[in-house]
Amino acid sequence: MLCQRCKKQSATVHLTEIINAEKREKHLCEKCAAEEGVTMKQHIPLNELLTSFLVAQAGAQEIANLTCPECGMTFVEYRNHGLLGCPHDYDAFEKALTPLIQHAHEGGTHHVGKVPRHRAGTATRQTELLRLRRELNAAVQREDYERAAELRDRIQTLESQ
Amino acid sequence: MTIDDLTTRSGQWLSGGPLSEIVISSRVRLARNLAGFPFLSKATEAQRREIEHLLGEKIGSIDLGHETFYVDIARSSELDRQVLVERHLISRQHAEGEGHRGVILSTTEEFALMVNEEDHLRLQALRGGFQLEDAWKEIDRIDSALEEKIDYAFHDRFGYLTACPTNVGTGIRVSVMLHLPALKLTNELEKVMRAARDMHLAVRGLYGEGTEATGDFYQISNQTTLGKSEEEIIAEFKDRVIPRIVEYETLARETLVRERPVALDDKIWRAYGVLENARAVSSEETLFLLSHLRMGVSLGRIDRLKLDTVNRLFLLTQPGHLQKIHGSPLDGEQRSIARAEFIRRTLVSNN
Numbered sequence: 001m002l003c004q005r006c007k008k009q010s011a012t013v014h015l016t017e018i019i020n021a022e023k024r025e026k027h028l029c030e031k032c033a034a035e036e037g038v039t040m041k042q043h044i045p046l047n048e049l050l051t052s053f054l055v056a057q058a059g060a061q062e063i064a065n066l067t068c069p070e071c072g073m074t075f076v077e078y079r080n081h082g083l084l085g086c087p088h089d090y091d092a093f094e095k096a097l098t099p100l101i102q103h104a105h106e107g108g109t110h111h112v113g114k115v116p117r118h119r120a121g122t123a124t125r126q127t128e129l130l131r132l133r134r135e136l137n138a139a140v141q142r143e144d145y146e147r148a149a150e151l152r153d154r155i156q157t158l159e160s161q
Numbered sequence: 162m163t164i165d166d167l168t169t170r171s172g173q174w175l176s177g178g179p180l181s182e183i184v185i186s187s188r189v190r191l192a193r194n195l196a197g198f199p200f201l202s203k204a205t206e207a208q209r210r211e212i213e214h215l216l217g218e219k220i221g222s223i224d225l226g227h228e229t230f231y232v233d234i235a236r237s238s239e240l241d242r243q244v245l246v247e248r249h250l251i252s253r254q255h256a257e258g259e260g261h262r263g264v265i266l267s268t269t270e271e272f273a274l275m276v277n278e279e280d281h282l283r284l285q286a287l288r289g290g291f292q293l294e295d296a297w298k299e300i301d302r303i304d305s306a307l308e309e310k311i312d313y314a315f316h317d318r319f320g321y322l323t324a325c326p327t328n329v330g331t332g333i334r335v336s337v338m339l340h341l342p343a344l345k346l347t348n349e350l351e352k353v354m355r356a357a358r359d360m361h362l363a364v365r366g367l368y369g370e371g372t373e374a375t376g377d378f379y380q381i382s383n384q385t386t387l388g389k390s391e392e393e394i395i396a397e398f399k400d401r402v403i404p405r406i407v408e409y410e411t412l413a414r415e416t417l418v419r420e421r422p423v424a425l426d427d428k429i430w431r432a433y434g435v436l437e438n439a440r441a442v443s444s445e446e447t448l449f450l451l452s453h454l455r456m457g458v459s460l461g462r463i464d465r466l467k468l469d470t471v472n473r474l475f476l477l478t479q480p481g482h483l484q485k486i487h488g489s490p491l492d493g494e495q496r497s498i499a500r501a502e503f504i505r506r507t508l509v510s511n512n
Binding site for chain 1: 194196197198199200201202203205207208279301304305308309312313314315316317318319320321322324325326327329330331333351361384385386387388389390391
């Protein structure tokens with residue numbers, strides 16, 4: 001197929017535009033495409049990717065309603081901001097995140113790199129710390145300083161273990 | 162050491178090094194978060210302060226191998242933050258962010274540890290030219306030393322946990338800044354860029370995410386951080402991706418010299434002529450002209466200038482640096498005049 005514009009080069013850029021429900025097709029060579037300001041969109045924003053995944057998945061509603069018990073972030077909230085709320089989200093949203101992570105990392109699903117040599121922090125202990133810090137915030141907010149002091153002590157004990 | 166001390170000298174990322182005719186700089190960054198704290202999107206201001214304090218204390222207690230200083234970004238002036246961005250020591254996002262945040266800098270500018278950027282900690286090492294291995298070794302060493310002191314958020318399956326899942330796993334971002342004027346002039350650039358993207362690499366402009374490629378500078382970086390080891394990712398860049406692009410650019414430069422020497426010299430000397438004589442010049446035009454000048458110097462088509470002088474001009478003619486050197490704030494028009502004057506003076510004193 002020849003380029004519609006210069007009618008010399010072969011068309012390598014194929015574009016479908018939908019304007020007011022009217023479908024139009026363009027077939028251009030690279031040079032004409034560049035001159036017409038057609039740029040190839042290379043990076044699909046994460047949010048768009050995620051939305052398309054969600055739509056494609058059965059039980060999308062169930063996934064959208066996922067909430068992390070530790071930081072209170074919902075999956076929809078994450079989808080809108082693109083950033084997770086706490087480390088526990090990776091477990092709370094694991095099912096929904098896995099296809100997304102896989103797509104972003106050329107199919108990678110498991111870490112194979114460096115591992116901290118010093119790994120006192122088991123998953124349960126890390127989650128416990130998150131929970132204590134959340135309670136501490138709440139205590140400070142309602143000005144319950146006795147409870148706050150108690151929580152601070154527990155955080156310190158846990159951290160020094 | 163203060164930011165003012167940095168502003169008159171050339172940055173680490175423009176300091177020369179192997180293959181520096183084409184490879185401007187090599188950078189390796191690691192994203193880390195503290196275990197037991199929420200990520201920053203859910204952290205309170207008090208927690209941000211606690212993280213900043215804790216990291217400052219722990220980093221202060223390890224042997225970094227260099228003299229360092231801390232910049233409290235939240236309390237820094239806009240101009241100081243701009244200077245740090247122009248020197249590639251902090252990201253734009255960090256400069257424009259909110260809340261308690263800062264950066265620990267080595268006085269040699271070989272590493273920068275950003276606190277409370279998108280993740281609790283972002284460790285990056287920077288080297289002039291093609292020195293990825295060196296950058297990785299240094300940042301790996303600091304990361305390992307720090308790991309003895311603190312618990313990072315780490316997951317058996319997903320590795321180092323990051324606020325954005327696109328960084329999860331190793332948390333590594335390898336970036337190489339390239340100067341590719343000949344590929345641009347010979348219209349071969351788009352092919353190279355497409356090939357890079359096919360290899361799941363990101364291609365960005367001078368200042369990272371969302372910036373245009375100006376002055377024919379391109380930043381190539383990995384996007385995959387999970388399912389490959391740090392060494393594999395570095396090796397891919399070191400042994401395959403970058404040598405290939407350098408080879409293409411070299412070939413394109415040779416082709417220009419062989420087949421279009423007059424057109425090539427015309428571009429180079431016109432750039433020189435404008436820079437030597439202009440009375441007002443925008444930063445965009447400066448980048449464009451300096452790019453041609455830099456190619457001319459690298460190819461030995463112009464022998465009255467050193468590559469280092471051109472590199473210094475790239476950095477010091479940017480808005481933040483220009484105002485620092487001038488000693489007072491300047492609006493856009495005043496900057497154009499000050500920039501032209503600074504360039505003229507530099508070129509004359511190097512003749």
